[in-house]
Amino acid sequence: MVISMHPIQCQCGAVKGKLDSIGTNNRLICYCTDCRAFAHFLGKAPYVLDEQGGTEIVQVAQQRLFFYQGEDLLSAVRLSEKGMIRWYATCCGTPIGNTMANRTASFIGLIHSCLDRQKMDKDFGAKVAILNTDTALGHRKPKQRGLLGVIVRFIWILVANRVNGRYKKSPLFNSSGLPRVTPKILGAEEVENLKSAV
Numbered sequence: 001m002v003i004s005m006h007p008i009q010c011q012c013g014a015v016k017g018k019l020d021s022i023g024t025n026n027r028l029i030c031y032c033t034d035c036r037a038f039a040h041f042l043g044k045a046p047y048v049l050d051e052q053g054g055t056e057i058v059q060v061a062q063q064r065l066f067f068y069q070g071e072d073l074l075s076a077v078r079l080s081e082k083g084m085i086r087w088y089a090t091c092c093g094t095p096i097g098n099t100m101a102n103r104t105a106s107f108i109g110l111i112h113s114c115l116d117r118q119k120m121d122k123d124f125g126a127k128v129a130i131l132n133t134d135t136a137l138g139h140r141k142p143k144q145r146g147l148l149g150v151i152v153r154f155i156w157i158l159v160a161n162r163v164n165g166r167y168k169k170s171p172l173f174n175s176s177g178l179p180r181v182t183p184k185i186l187g188a189e190e191v192e193n194l195k196s197a198v
Contacts, residue, residue: 006123007116008065010089010096011047015070017171019060019110024157026059026150027120028129030109031136034079035098037194038086041077041186042093045197048113053137056112058124059154061161062099062170065108071171076183079191085183087172089114099170103177106167107157137198 008017035055039048048055067074075090078101087096087108095111112120129146136142161167174180186194 004123006119008067008096008110008114009116010070010073010092010094010114012089012092012094014091015067015073015089015094015096015114017065017067017069019066019115020064023061023064024153024160025124026129026153027056027124027127028059028131028146028150029054029056029142030131031055031134031142032132033135033195034083036135037079037191037197038077038095038098040194040197042088042095044093044095044113048095048111051137052142053135054130054142056128057098057109058112058115058120059107059109059150059157061157061166062103062106062108062172063161063166065110065171067171071180074172074181076179076181078183078185080188081185083185085172085179099172101179103170103173104162104167105158106161106170107154108172 005018031054036053039045073089073091076085076087084098086098096114097108097110099108129150130142130144133141133144
């Protein structure tokens with residue numbers, strides 16, 4: 001059996017990996033202010049965000065992700081002490097993805113900037129859910145769609161990998177269940193400035 005693999009790469013090419021693209025996934029555009037703040041923190045807003053401040057994300061199980069170059073260049077940040085861990089490449093500031101702080105919640109929301117745009121429809125499907133539209137930029141907000149399907153598939157990813165124990169194979173957490181790097185926690189004032197940036 002040939003396993004389909006989707007390439008993962010930072011902008012400068014120093015960090016490279018592959019994603020087993022066979023399996024349950026969610027493809028969505030998130031307009032939340034946290035995702036927008038992350039892009040501004042990295043100085044990558046024009047590269048990551050759409051015209052209304054949305055970030056396209058593909059949610060998959062973490063163990064489907066493999067890095068074969070530049071793992072030591074991965075770093076992480078949190079927008080609060082209890083916030084998601086947001087992973088990025090230190091070499092060029094490319095955002096990689098978002099995870100929870102506990103590896104048992106074994107999903108990662110991969111940011112489109114590290115994926116192959118030409119292969120996304122083939123590997124993840126052409127249907128894209130639209131979420132958190134109330135915080136989209138502009139007066140005419142996008143219409144939310146696909147929320148129920150996203151929730152169902154998200155729960156399936158979490159439950160299936162908790163039951164079979166595959167959550168322990170995450171490349172982003174060590175054998176003790178801790179993040180492979182200690183995330184930097186941003187201050188409240190800095191986060192508010194990032195969220196209000198346009």
